[in-house]
Amino acid sequence: MSEAAIAPNCLAGVKVLDLSQFEAGPTCTEALAQLGAEVVKVENPKGGEPGRILGTGPKPGADAYYFMIYNANKKSVTANLKSPRGVALVKEMAKKADVFIENMAPGTIEKLGLGWDVLHALNPRLIYAQVKGFGEGSPYEHNLAFDMIAQACGGNMAITGEVGGRPVRPGATLGDTGTGMLMTIAILASLYQRNATGTGRRLQVAMQDAQLNYTRGAFTNYARTGQPQERGRAGFGPPVPPNDIFPCKPGGPNDWCYIFNSHNNPEHWRRLCGIIGRPELADDPEYLDRDKRLARADEVNAMISAWTRQHTKHEVMQIIGAAGVPAGAVMDTGDLLAEPTFETRGIIQTQHHPAGDLRMPTFPVRFDGKPPAVTRAPLLGEHTETVFGDWLGMSAADVKGLKDDGVI
């Protein structure tokens, strides 16, 4: 464990029965695991959840990086859900669990005999959580969804892109992780409530619906104008310059720095004029006035660019930030991995895995000064014996019998 990290143990004793796969469900249960819950993935004995082979990993034939990053801190057991005894095992586990979660295709979990009605009857304390692409009652209720489908249908793509350009898919996986985080909130609130009521709840989230939580700003623009928000126009009307990304030295694809000049704060403009060597414009009403500066947007942006091109993005951020003007270098994954304080602060940690290591972010909130420690993702079925022993009181011989019978 990194010295910069701790085990926050907030959810010590909470048992999570995790039938989820890929990203929207696993990001939810990974957050629960990093906060201290015992998360047990139930996987197909033949190959495990499909995320294990999505892209390559540290070694040919080993688990993919994709799986490692979204399944840290969890345990894994196997159960063949095509076998009635495999399904019966999951029901026995559900009696002991606090939380159940799945994100299979619409209708699948019910066909397996593990629907809300069944598990709630077996364990009324169980919190039963489902992630789907579209909500019950939506015209697309039966459609499949992946991250990009949710981002298209949930409003993200329509507001992302260059002014006048086509819609763009955001690189961050809001369709998946964005949804997973909201389910984590709902589960934790329901766990808290259960301390008083003793009863679990049925929780459902649709990936499309979840996107609206992150694009709410566009709803205020609609209320103001009666029109959908245009791409490249996130704020309140056209951006008073400078309020954009500017090109930096040496001109590589990610050598850009965002500079935000609040039009409500004339000091921002004055400070910038000093930095770029144009002090004579600091109090010139042609530039100080918001509307006049907007009319000169091309000229102002060219003036700033002429200066930013002489400096690296890190220099631009440092010089302008130190002057009290908001500035942010466009950092790519390589920049983030190269910035040493992410490691000293515990935000980026190394997952040590038998197949090879992975440097990755942890859940980035600090608890009494330190973020949660990353422990490695489980190998397929690694915890079958210990979990079936702890949860169900099985002996090693019992587990071997199930394995011999092809149940696990």
Next chain:
Amino acid sequence: MSEAAIAPNCLAGVKVLDLSQFEAGPTCTEALAQLGAEVVKVENPKGGEPGRILGTGPKPGADAYYFMIYNANKKSVTANLKSPRGVALVKEMAKKADVFIENMAPGTIEKLGLGWDVLHALNPRLIYAQVKGFGEGSPYEHNLAFDMIAQACGGNMAITGEVGGRPVRPGATLGDTGTGMLMTIAILASLYQRNATGTGRRLQVAMQDAQLNYTRGAFTNYARTGQPQERGRAGFGPPVPPNDIFPCKPGGPNDWCYIFNSHNNPEHWRRLCGIIGRPELADDPEYLDRDKRLARADEVNAMISAWTRQHTKHEVMQIIGAAGVPAGAVMDTGDLLAEPTFETRGIIQTQHHPAGDLRMPTFPVRFDGKPPAVTRAPLLGEHTETVFGDWLGMSAADVKGLKDDGVI
């Protein structure tokens, strides 16, 4: 209250003392409020939190839509934090609260005499939450941040944009709301833990650090290639076509539909060939083979576009989705507001406010079938008398005295 919504009451009895402003903090406390906590905003008696005047609202001079959308379901009291008696009032409230949250500029809350040490000593059960732009120990620890700065520095912009194009700011406010959701998770986990320990925790999140939680996929690409993820390349290598947005009738700015054709599932290709009237290509090895189809990307995309241009985005989504191939129309705010099931399912609700109404999304998880009900954002100081009465036992005369003295 919409019949499609409920009060989930998960956090009944939880008192939140909310000194946050704009979006990153308020989205966190709004989620807590929608889940049943009593969230009390403490605002400057002169004008309130600055979000109240960010952009326009239903009426000139009334609260802005921006404020309404991020402060639904909360209460408001006033306290002048420049007055020692105002600060003393906040301390008295902190003794009664379960959660304290602020997102002021670095160092401000400590200068006010309301830092972690002070409030923890007054109320060891208090969960103390802080949102900043950059983390303690980061080289940018003292810098200001806004949403776009966090998105630039946290890796979002570098992976968003067209292939070969410049970085693009995502329209969804991941820098703000994305951070707020992670703090909500940390607060709820700490509340759960407090049931066992009786002690609160100090929670800190940086907006830059929070972005890494949503861009983790790019870290797996880095692990695979040793290079930052390229824009327009979210998956595992170049996308096998079709895996993009396609232009639809009648050609407006948001008339596009995403079509995702999994290269691991040859049925996707076969079904698409039938739909676009090219059944002869369904089993042609020149197109069925992943690498060969990739080499013909321009031809394949042109073929699909020729068909999608004849249909609206909704038709494309419906026809292709019904054939079991993932497809998602690019829906803008207007499309979402026009889709009637968002209202019948309770995901979009109307906030009824004295200044005028606002149609807006609620917290989009359903609890036993229904999402949380939206109630309106508070007017400035609307609950001063009731909250000071309930929390601190003050009389109406006490409150009037404080007002006359300029403390509230």
